[in-house]
Amino acid sequence: xxxxxxxxxxxxxxxxxxxxxxxxxxxxxxxxxxxxxxxxxxxxxxxxxxxxxxxxxxxxxxxxxxxxxxxxxxxxxxxxxxxxxxxxxxxxxxxxxxxxxxxxxxxxxxxxxxxxxxxxxxxxxxxxxxxxxxxxxxxxxxxxxxxxxxxxxxxxxxxxxxxxxxxxxxxxxxxxxxxxxxxxxxxxxxxxxxxxxxxxxxxxxxxxxxxxxxxxxxxxxxxxxxxxxxxxxxxxxxxxxxxxxxxxxxxxxxxxxxxxxxxxxxxxxxxxxxxxxxxxxxxxxxxxxxxxxxx
Amino acid sequence: xxxxxxxxxxxxxxxxxxxxxxxxxxxxxxxxxxxxxxxxxxxxxxxxxxxxxxxxxxxxxxxxxxxxxxxxxxxxxxxxxxxxxxxxxxxxxxxxxxxxxxxxxxxxxxxxxxxxxxxxxxxxxxxxxxxxxxxxxxxxxxxxxxxxxxxxxxxxxxxxxxxxxxxxxxxxxxxxxxxxxxxxxxxxxxxxxxxxxxxxxxxxxxxxxxxxxxxxxxxxxxxxxxxxxxxxxxxxxxxxxxxxxxxxxxxxxxxxxxxxxxxxxxxxxxxxxxxxxxxxxxxxxxxxxxxxxxxxxxxxxxxxxxxxxxxxxxxxxxxxxxxxxxxxxxxxxxxxxxxxxxxxxxx
Numbered sequence: 117x118x119x120x121x122x123x124x125x126x127x128x129x130x131x132x133x134x135x136x137x138x139x140x141x142x143x144x145x146x147x148x149x150x151x152x153x154x155x156x157x158x159x160x161x162x163x164x165x166x167x168x169x170x171x172x173x174x175x176x177x178x179x180x181x182x183x184x185x186x187x188x189x190x191x192x193x194x195x196x197x198x199x200x201x202x203x204x205x206x207x208x209x210x211x212x213x214x215x216x217x218x219x220x221x222x223x224x225x226x227x228x229x230x231x232x233x234x235x236x237x238x239x240x241x242x243x244x245x246x247x248x249x250x251x252x253x254x255x256x257x258x259x260x261x262x263x264x265x266x267x268x269x270x271x272x273x274x275x276x277x278x279x280x281x282x283x284x285x286x287x288x289x290x291x292x293x294x295x296x297x298x299x300x301x302x303x304x305x306x307x308x309x310x311x312x313x314x315x316x317x318x319x320x321x322x323x324x325x326x327x328x329x330x331x332x333x334x335x336x337x338x339x340x341x342x343x344x345x346x347x348x349x350x351x352x353x354x355x356x357x358x359x360x361x362x363x364x365x366x367x368x369x370x371x372x373x374x375x376x377x378x379x380x381x382x383x384x385x386x387x388x389x390x391x392x393x394x395x396x397x398x399x400x401x402x403x404x405x406x407x408x409x410x411x
Numbered sequence: 412x413x414x415x416x417x418x419x420x421x422x423x424x425x426x427x428x429x430x431x432x433x434x435x436x437x438x439x440x441x442x443x444x445x446x447x448x449x450x451x452x453x454x455x456x457x458x459x460x461x462x463x464x465x466x467x468x469x470x471x472x473x474x475x476x477x478x479x480x481x482x483x484x485x486x487x488x489x490x491x492x493x494x495x496x497x498x499x500x501x502x503x504x505x506x507x508x509x510x511x512x513x514x515x516x517x518x519x520x521x522x523x524x525x526x527x528x529x530x531x532x533x534x535x536x537x538x539x540x541x542x543x544x545x546x547x548x549x550x551x552x553x554x555x556x557x558x559x560x561x562x563x564x565x566x567x568x569x570x571x572x573x574x575x576x577x578x579x580x581x582x583x584x585x586x587x588x589x590x591x592x593x594x595x596x597x598x599x600x601x602x603x604x605x606x607x608x609x610x611x612x613x614x615x616x617x618x619x620x621x622x623x624x625x626x627x628x629x630x631x632x633x634x635x636x637x638x639x640x641x642x643x644x645x646x647x648x649x650x651x652x653x654x655x656x657x658x659x660x661x662x663x664x665x666x667x668x669x670x671x672x673x674x675x676x677x678x679x680x681x682x683x684x685x686x687x688x689x690x691x692x693x694x695x696x697x698x699x700x701x702x703x704x705x706x707x708x709x710x711x712x713x714x715x716x717x718x719x720x721x722x723x724x725x726x727x728x729x730x731x732x733x734x735x736x737x738x739x740x741x742x743x744x745x746x747x748x749x750x751x752x753x754x755x756x757x758x
Contacts, residue, residue, distance in 0.1 A: 187601070188545075188547070188569065188598050188601070189547050189548045189551075190547060190569060190570055190571070190574050191574060192548075192577060195548050195549075195550060213545075213547075213548075213551065214544075214546060214550075214551040214554045214555070215547075215548040215550035215551040215554070216550075217554060218550040218551065218553055218554035218557075219550060221554075232545075232601050234494055234521070234522070234523075234544075234600060234601075234614060235523070236494035236495060236496060236497075236614065236615070237494070237495045237496065237500055237522070237524050238497060238500075238524070239495070239500065239522075239523075239524025239525070239527060239528065240494075240495075240522055240523040240524035240525075241524075242524070243523040243524055243527050243558070244523065247558075255614070256603060257606045257607075257612055257614070257615060262496060262497055262498070265497040265498050266497040269497060285603070285607065287602070287603040287607050288597040288598070288601065288602040288603065288604050288659075289597060289598045289601050289602075290569065290596055290597045290598065290673075291568075291569035291570070291571075291596075291598075291752040291758045292596060292673075292674075292752070292757070292758050293758070294672065294673060297672075298665055298666065298668070298672070302756060302758075303755075303758045304755065304758075317665055317666060318665070319663045319664070319665050319672055320663060320664045321642060321643040321644075321663055321664070322643055322645075322646055322662065322664060322669060323643050324664075325642065325643070327642060327663065328604075328663070328672075330665070330672070335597070335604065335673070337607055398610070399606070402610070403610050404606070404607065404608055404609050404610040404640055405603065405606055405607035405608075405610075406607050406608060406642075407610075
């Protein structure tokens with residue numbers, strides 16, 4: 117059976133909300149929990165040591181904890197934050213940038229390769245495996261057919277494959293903060309306004325179609341990617357870990373439902389309900405990511 | 412730093428190399444004739460990030476281009492900077508093989524597997540790290556240098572001038588930065604906006620907001636609409652200048668506001684900060700635009716050749732020339748230019 121993981125939270129929540137969220141998560145059958153700030157270094161409700169402390173609590177409750185690093189590094193101080201995490205001495209790291217991979221390979225530490233390392237083929241997979249990667253997250257735009265091919269070329273299952281299966285897709289990363297831009301504030305004086313939008317800010321086309329979602333320097337999909345119904349298919353092609361990305365509401369419920377479905381409770385996922393935001397699953401079927409393919 | 416680049420640095424001092432784009436043989440010739448030190452190119456397929464219909468080189472045309480440049484003492488690079496797909500891996504290694512056989516002076520790569528292949532197969536063929544690899548720190552550069560012996564890296568357009576300078580001081584390889592052309596506002600190689608809307612991205616298909624998905628239509632009241640795979644990217648009033656529907660430069664609605672939520676149609680222009688780039692140790696300035704015409708290439712190459720020569724002969728007295736800026740603006744999206752992320756206030 118595939119394992120269930122909870123990806124790093126991409127949103128900026130008040131500390132109390134974060135703590136309550138993970139307390140709830142600890143009670144679910146989730147196997148792996150990624151914690152840490154992977155989007156913006158200015159968000160400091162939780163400092164690196166706070167994330168490590170939270171990790172210890174989750175680990176004490178039987179969860180495998182992985183610390184996620186920043187995805188886009190610009191200043192030296194940001195590289196320093198990544199280094200601090202890489203030197204935590206306790207938990208595995210999800211390297212979301214090659215800089216983290218470099219730090220970890222120098223220390224000969226095993227790591228998880230994040231989706232933006234851009235591993236699109238078995239040759240790249242081997243390069244990173246040789247540097248200590250023990251699990252990798254497939255690029256979000258990689259479809260079922262390509263992933264099947266890639267995994268078929270790598271029959272020695274010496275590392276785990278993880279697929280982003282639920283939540284808003286992180287589509288792009290920029291030097292510019294779109295939340296600050298929306299509020300007409302310079303990035304350096306953003307006032308951390310992104311804390312006001314626990315699920316980002318929706319972007320619609322001028323004819324009202326839900327298209328994107330702005331979340332600080334990250335641009336997300338407007339629609340919610342949902343590949344949870346494909347879990348059997350993922351198992352068949354060799355996916356080891358199914359990732360759910362945090363949302364303020366309904367996340368723990370989805371973990372519980374997926375675990376129930378895997379345990380044989382037909383319809384558990386359907387009973388959680390689709391919610392109010394449209395779904396998409398196009399990438400998995402080799403189409404536009406925002407497409408909704410009926411299966 | 413490789414021994415090659417040490418030798419080069421000694422030979423050229425602190426020269427700034429001008430690296431110009433070419434999507435055809437006439438464009439390559441225009442770049443060389445107007446002062447490019449180096450011209451970068453790509454094959455006519457999805458192995459490079461300007462995979463546009465009718466653009467780029469057949470092996471034969473590229474051989475002629477290399478001969479033209481080499482006779483005049485200039486260099487030619489070949490970009491193989493998309494991410495190789497498992498089905499078709501051979502297409503990417505074939506491109507590396509072609510580059511070696513055609514005698515280009517270096518290849519520009521992003522894919523770790525392909526970098527590994529190139530290093531093992533053609534160790535003496537210079538490897539440059541593409542902007543698509545999104546390396547923004549000395550640690551990332553060391554990774555690519557130690558594992559694949561890259562000689563140079565092209566920096567993403569997300570760093571401020573201060574960050575670029577700092578990186579140049581720490582970098583184990585030569586650095587190349589963008590000077591002019593279309594502006595990617597997202598970290599290159601980490602933007603899936605195009606494939607979210609169309610299925611094709613720069614990483615996989617070598618194209619952003621590809622033309623095959625573009626539809627223009629005019630409403631009864633004269634408004635012009637641009638769509639990408641059905642998604643409304645922009646709507647223009649009669650008489651309003653309508654630009655290509657590049658996804659991040661469209662107008663959308665957020666919280667009751669309508670506008671350029673991500674970026675206005677504008678181009679990068681760093682003429683103004685040329686001396687700072689030079690003194691910080693940047694080795695090469697890259698102009699964007701393999702998709703542009705030979706006339707464009709000739710004009711922008713000439714402007715940059717003159718600017719670099721003026722900057723090198725008198726760095727302190729150098730000022731961006733108003734005529735040069737006007738020429739570049741004329742070639743820019745929306746006739747506007749920006750310093751982009753180089754200037755902190757843009758961010």
